[in-house]
Amino acid sequence: xxxxxxxxxxxxxxxxxxxxxxxxxxxxxxxxxxxxxxxxxxxxxxxxxxxxxxxxxxxxxxxxxxxxxxxxxxxxxxxxxxxxxxxxxxxxxxxxxxxxxxxxxxxxxxxxxxxxxxxxxxxxxxxxxxxxxxxxxxxxxxxxxxxxxxxxxxxxxxxxxxxxxxxxxxxxxxxxxxxxxxxxxxxxxxxxxxxxxxxxxxxxxxxxxxxxxxxxxxxxxxxxxxxxxxxxxxxxxxxxxxxxxxxxxxxxxxxxxxxxxxxxxxxxxxxxxxxxxxxxxxxxxxxxxxxxxxxxxxxxxxxxxxxxxxxxxxxxxxxxxxxxxxxxxxxxxxxxxxxxxxxxxxxxxxxxxxxxxxxxxxxxxxxxxxxxxxxxxxxxxxxxxxxx
Amino acid sequence: xxxxxxxxxxxxxxxxxxxxxxxxxxxxxxxxxxxxxxxxxxxxxxxxxxxxxxxxxxxxxxxxxxxxxxxxxxxxxxxxxxxxxxxxxxxxxxxxxxxxxxxxxxxxxxxxxxxxxxxxxxxxxxxxxxxxxxxxxxxxxxxxxxxxxxxxxxxxxxxxxxxxxxxxxxxxxxxxxxxxxxxxxxxxxxxxxxxxxxxxxxxxxxxxxxxxxxxxxxxxxxxxxxxxxxxxxxxxxxxxxxxxxxxxxxxxxx
Amino acid sequence: xxxxxxxxxxxxxxxxxxxxxxxxxxxxxxxxxxxxxxxxxxxxxxxxxxxxxxxxxxxxxxxxxxxxxxxxxxxxxxxxxxxxxxxxxxxxxxxxxxxxxxxxxxxxxxxxxxxxxxxxxxxxxxxxxxxxxx
Numbered sequence: 167x168x169x170x171x172x173x174x175x176x177x178x179x180x181x182x183x184x185x186x187x188x189x190x191x192x193x194x195x196x197x198x199x200x201x202x203x204x205x206x207x208x209x210x211x212x213x214x215x216x217x218x219x220x221x222x223x224x225x226x227x228x229x230x231x232x233x234x235x236x237x238x239x240x241x242x243x244x245x246x247x248x249x250x251x252x253x254x255x256x257x258x259x260x261x262x263x264x265x266x267x268x269x270x271x272x273x274x275x276x277x278x279x280x281x282x283x284x285x286x287x288x289x290x291x292x293x294x295x296x297x298x299x300x301x302x303x304x305x306x307x308x309x310x311x312x313x314x315x316x317x318x319x320x321x322x323x324x325x326x327x328x329x330x331x332x333x334x335x336x337x338x339x340x341x342x343x344x345x346x347x348x349x350x351x352x353x354x355x356x357x358x359x360x361x362x363x364x365x366x367x368x369x370x371x372x373x374x375x376x377x378x379x380x381x382x383x384x385x386x387x388x389x390x391x392x393x394x395x396x397x398x399x400x401x402x403x404x405x406x407x408x409x410x411x412x413x414x415x416x417x418x419x420x421x422x423x424x425x426x427x428x429x430x431x432x433x434x435x436x437x438x439x440x441x442x443x444x445x446x447x448x449x450x451x452x453x454x455x456x457x458x459x460x461x462x463x464x465x466x467x468x469x470x471x472x473x474x475x476x477x478x479x480x481x482x483x484x485x486x487x488x489x490x491x492x493x494x495x496x497x498x499x500x501x502x503x504x505x506x507x508x509x510x511x512x513x514x515x516x517x518x519x520x521x522x523x524x525x526x527x528x529x530x531x532x533x534x535x536x537x538x539x540x541x542x543x544x545x546x547x548x549x550x551x552x553x554x
Numbered sequence: 555x556x557x558x559x560x561x562x563x564x565x566x567x568x569x570x571x572x573x574x575x576x577x578x579x580x581x582x583x584x585x586x587x588x589x590x591x592x593x594x595x596x597x598x599x600x601x602x603x604x605x606x607x608x609x610x611x612x613x614x615x616x617x618x619x620x621x622x623x624x625x626x627x628x629x630x631x632x633x634x635x636x637x638x639x640x641x642x643x644x645x646x647x648x649x650x651x652x653x654x655x656x657x658x659x660x661x662x663x664x665x666x667x668x669x670x671x672x673x674x675x676x677x678x679x680x681x682x683x684x685x686x687x688x689x690x691x692x693x694x695x696x697x698x699x700x701x702x703x704x705x706x707x708x709x710x711x712x713x714x715x716x717x718x719x720x721x722x723x724x725x726x727x728x729x730x731x732x733x734x735x736x737x738x739x740x741x742x743x744x745x746x747x748x749x750x751x752x753x754x755x756x757x758x759x760x761x762x763x764x765x766x767x768x769x770x771x772x773x774x775x776x777x778x779x780x781x782x783x784x785x786x787x788x789x790x791x792x793x794x795x796x797x798x799x800x801x802x803x804x805x806x807x808x
Numbered sequence: 809x810x811x812x813x814x815x816x817x818x819x820x821x822x823x824x825x826x827x828x829x830x831x832x833x834x835x836x837x838x839x840x841x842x843x844x845x846x847x848x849x850x851x852x853x854x855x856x857x858x859x860x861x862x863x864x865x866x867x868x869x870x871x872x873x874x875x876x877x878x879x880x881x882x883x884x885x886x887x888x889x890x891x892x893x894x895x896x897x898x899x900x901x902x903x904x905x906x907x908x909x910x911x912x913x914x915x916x917x918x919x920x921x922x923x924x925x926x927x928x929x930x931x932x933x934x935x936x937x938x939x940x941x942x
Contacts, residue, residue, distance in 0.1 A: 284683075696884070
């Protein structure tokens, strides 16, 4: 184990410079967080009407990224898609980093972070947040254990221990469960029309299976660019197919929601969409962002559906970036905010993250990428050594 | 002492079992605990409820709000976004969104007092991950500020916007402090408690006591002889968003 | 087994152990007298029998458990009165009962808590008698 960890401590200047940058961003986030601890959440853009914002949005988005590891693990272990053998480990380590970010985003959102353990000390099975904690911590453990052991056996050129396989099988439905539970967190709340729909969980899964693998493709391209390990064109193309289908389903699901709202004209359902895309009662802060989402989604779909652009690496990278950013906007901010608009009294009060709030979020992302970099560094070095 | 693997596992097992049984000792020891009793004068009910009579409420009057906020050390933050409030007034449309039409001229200017509905089936209690908010057997939905982690899930779950979050330390925003009641602190959610602390001492809620026009009534809704029960038959009675199944226990006579 | 770079590793470990145990040897030899909680308040002066609600040794070691018990009984179970082991009854209230006698929270609570290095979070919500507020 230590000899594997060692690999994270040797690297090129570029590797160290990248880690330093991440550490600086983490430090900036930490300073802002200390400020938030002192002043309270008043330094954020949150209000009594929009009481969840960027933090919980990013949490939601990242649970999706974490869950999407299943899109590599499932084809590889259940359908024996050999190409994914080379990158399964990257999917699992991406999940680890994503879950850590999820936990951190919950932590920075708490008004009383020192009491976080109350969730464990007073377990409340009627709360979806309790189940989210169970699901996420279990998933983190599964991916750490599986990923680490698979990599270690790869280094020693032996098959993974027999007990790893059942864990892999458990991790597949577990991945689905973490995002379903996260969706239920929203979908079970009365009078939040934008969330209160059975398709929320389905939408979450679709957007997760598009955004996660899209990020994984981008990461694999970076790995190939900066190291001697090649994840393989076959694996990337297979992932691209998954992203394409998932993105189509994701956009379709949003379309289903739009139809139900706009055709029925039931005010509660129409208002949130109106707020997001047109502005409501003169409030339209998210409108430009939401149209950016639409534009990016269209670009992504065009590039993905066209076989030539999907096969070309530059265009595929562009498509993946578009998928990732569009879903980041819609799920990482729009979804959460729109649920709170209009408020319980039919009024609109808007939300926009403040600078410290954004820096804290960036800090959490930096910690995630720090973990991701270290894990990927270890994995890549091992793979370089065994000469794949 | 040298310990082999088997001994170690055995000892560890007993130890883990012992820790697992620890809560039991609390239960067993309870017999020896000193007794606790309800207050001598305490008011009790099968289900507390409030009736607001819009026919009697005077426009512009703030008596109930001021009384409540003074008694409970509710701060005046001065910023609408971070406002903390337990009871306040809104318009008919605000209290009953979707139930208005364009021609309700008579009702439009009337104030409607809103507060926590102390629901029979509270969604805030359902979602709380620490049971910091819970329902008592007399129907009061309480907050345990010692336990709240400030996740604000209850705020998202409350369809009445009745919950406030302490975005900042509330102390500097209190003009005068009632020494008989605590304040809250930065980072917890708060709301109306139907004056549980006053009921325990045998006095009615502060808002009800403060209202000089008899627009607020409070009592046991399950007692057929109670004032609130009689009031329910004296006019057209609404509840806020009853279609959500939360079972709100604040009734409005329109 | 051979340790590579043994001198520097061992030196590093020694420095680490030294740093971790710094508080212990830094304070070694210092004699800090155990604090005496002050009982000098007007109400306590006027009392014939200076007995807390339970015997002093019990209060000294268990007051935090008692307060937690009160808290849960009052906030979560709606109870109000505590029957002490000698049968006397008290309102279960930190502000209303405890601080009645112990109005000098800085001297009474603070001294021991400072000494023991504990920081109970009572006063962020519960109000201390005014003379203690700086």
